[in-house]
Amino acid sequence: MLQGLGEYAILVRNPSEVASDQVKVDVTLPAGLKITTLDRQARYDAETGRLSFTLERLEGPDSGWPAFGSTPRGGSAARIVVSATAREGLPSAGEHRLLINGLPDVTVQIADEGRPISVGDSARIRLTIRNQGTGPATGIIAPVDLPSNSSRPESPSEESDGNSNWFQVHAASG
Secondary structure (H helix, E strand, C coil): CECCCEEEECCEEECCCCCEEEEEEEEECCCCEEEEEECCCCEEECCCCEEEEEEEEECCCEEECCEEEEEECCCCCCEEEEEEECCCCCCEEEEEECCECCCCCEEEEEEECCCCCCCCCEEEEEEEEEECCCCCCCCCCCCCCCCCCEECCCCCCCEECCCEEEEEEEECCC
């Protein structure tokens, strides 16, 4: 739980046997964090809340560790989102959730029954919403967008256990 200064190191791995050049790392910080220290490689844009790093060469297999420090300023969702792109190769992304004392931290999970369905079949879907933060979460709205080739049955059978809501969808062709 973040109550004061936090120090972060971002692990950027090159799992390949081949070196990666010009690995660009972009970090989006939540509005509630104030940057206190920066790695010498970093550029920070206070207006957008973005940090940028470039690792000139990352031998394979090896890791790079750009670092920064921050402290919470208060009141909003706290997620650090990282994306990395090398001059050649596939991009990668990751996210880290910060738990800030006194703030809600709502998580949403959606799962099915774990089996494939065929066109014309129905599947039960479970939507679970939890507050993992230390502050109350109120007024939560969770619209569910279904794929264009599915629909909710005319008379859905829904059941709830407080945090989870089960509902059915029907897979149509097209």
